[in-house]
Amino acid sequence: MSDAAKVMRRCDVLAACTEEPGGITRRFASDAMGRAHQYVREWMLEARMAVTRDNVGNLRGRYEGAGKGTLLLGSHLDSVRDAGKYDGPLGVMVAIAAVQRLRDAGKRLPFAIETLAFADEEGLRFGSTYLGSRAVAGRLDAAELQRIDADGVTMAEAIRAFGGDPGRIGDDRWTGERPLGYVEVHIEQGPVLEARGLPVGAVSAIAGQSRFEIMFTGEAGHAGTVPMDRRRDALTAAAEVVLAVEAAASTEPGLVATVGRLDVEPGAANVIPGRVSFTLDVRHPNDRTRASACEALLARTRETARRRRLGVEVRAVSERASVACSPRLTKLMGEAIGGRALEVASGAGHDGVYMSEITDVAMLFVRCKGGISHNPAESVTEADVGVALDVLSRFLELL
Numbered sequence: 207m208s209d210a211a212k213v214m215r216r217c218d219v220l221a222a223c224t225e226e227p228g229g230i231t232r233r234f235a236s237d238a239m240g241r242a243h244q245y246v247r248e249w250m251l252e253a254r255m256a257v258t259r260d261n262v263g264n265l266r267g268r269y270e271g272a273g274k275g276t277l278l279l280g281s282h283l284d285s286v287r288d289a290g291k292y293d294g295p296l297g298v299m300v301a302i303a304a305v306q307r308l309r310d311a312g313k314r315l316p317f318a319i320e321t322l323a324f325a326d327e328e329g330l331r332f333g334s335t336y337l338g339s340r341a342v343a344g345r346l347d348a349a350e351l352q353r354i355d356a357d358g359v360t361m362a363e364a365i366r367a368f369g370g371d372p373g374r375i376g377d378d379r380w381t382g383e384r385p386l387g388y389v390e391v392h393i394e395q396g397p398v399l400e401a402r403g404l405p406v407g408a409v410s411a412i413a414g415q416s417r418f419e420i421m422f423t424g425e426a427g428h429a430g431t432v433p434m435d436r437r438r439d440a441l442t443a444a445a446e447v448v449l450a451v452e453a454a455a456s457t458e459p460g461l462v463a464t465v466g467r468l469d470v471e472p473g474a475a476n477v478i479p480g481r482v483s484f485t486l487d488v489r490h491p492n493d494r495t496r497a498s499a500c501e502a503l504l505a506r507t508r509e510t511a512r513r514r515r516l517g518v519e520v521r522a523v524s525e526r527a528s529v530a531c532s533p534r535l536t537k538l539m540g541e542a543i544g545g546r547a548l549e550v551a552s553g554a555g556h557d558g559v560y561m562s563e564i565t566d567v568a569m570l571f572v573r574c575k576g577g578i579s580h581n582p583a584e585s586v587t588e589a590d591v592g593v594a595l596d597v598l599s600r601f602l603e604l605l
């Protein structure tokens with residue numbers, strides 16, 4: 207069996223570690239994650255790595271080198287609800303396969319390789335993302351441990367039940383010398399590579415992201431008796447903003463903006479909507495472009511409220527700056543790809559966001575069918591996985 211075929215089969219094995227039979231759902235510190243760890247630990251040991259599990263629940267496999275310094279490889283093992291097989295696990299499996307190749311060739315690099323299988327990136331269980339990489343970056347606050355999941359279990363209890371010590375999360379932080387870098391292989395989750403006919407691409411940056419909660423308050427009234435010119439309809443105002451968001455993002459290259467949730471009150475067929483609250487998510491690899499797009503969209507929102515005589519409230523929910531991948535490592539990744547290496551920006555967030563706080567980051571995207579992810583239809587080919595593994599192996603040698 208080829209190395210790529212083995213990676214594909216291992217992704218199938220992990221897909222069976224699920225909380226919901228018939229689909230893939232693997233939350234942070236769940237029994238399904240525990241089963242996944244048993245396999246991943248075995249595969250790490252097979253590649254002659256020393257395996258440990260830290261307090262937050264990251265599995266770490268270390269392959270010593272001949273000299274000093276450590277290169278970090280990794281991705282996450284948790285999933286969204288009803289996920290695909292490859293978002294996360296593929297990066298861990300390719301990393302292990304690359305180390306296995308070194309070990310089969312009896313080779314030690316001048317530096318150690320530590321493979322990190324992160325405990326949580328998607329944030330499904332506690333509504334808080336990147337728990338694994340945040341612990342490694344020393345950015346997981348003790349206050350977060352009091353978050354509760356859908357069953358009323360606190361994060362601290364979940365960590366303890368999984369075998370970690372919630373009081374010692376601080377120990378998970380990377381304390382050695384600054385690593386040589388963090389490199390992650392991940393499915394693209396977008397259509398660019400497929401459209402260009404390329405199996406893999408280097409990632410230039412992880413887009414920054416702003417999230418807002420917006421509420422329009424008008425006046426509810428009888429749908430049959432209030433004349434059109436007397437209405438203060440909160441939903442028609444929101445509809446205007448939704449279309450403006452789409453139009454703005456369609457004209458600015460690289461900008462994506464989404465209204466993903468809209469709550470209409472009172473929400474009856476015969477009542478004029480009196481109040482509408484909705485979300486706005488804006489992303490762009492360039493932070494200044496994102497900031498000015500947000501400013502323009504919020505100005506448009508306020509102008510709409512004024513013109514339609516509505517109250518408006520805007521709440522900034524979260525903001526994350528974009529993370530530029532290391533030019534040096536990305537150039538090396540381009541050399542490892544060879545030929546016409548394409549650089550793409552990532553609209554989705556990744557563990558590299560927090561790993562960038564402790565080291566240089568590089569990412570390799572693998573083409574996925576139709577750009578589909580967070581969906582059981584997620585699909586990659588064995589041939590493309592083979593290319594990704596060869597590229598990562600070459601990258602290790604070039605480094």
Ligand SMILES: [Zn+2]
Pocket residue numbers: 282293294327392
């Ligand atoms: Zn992912």
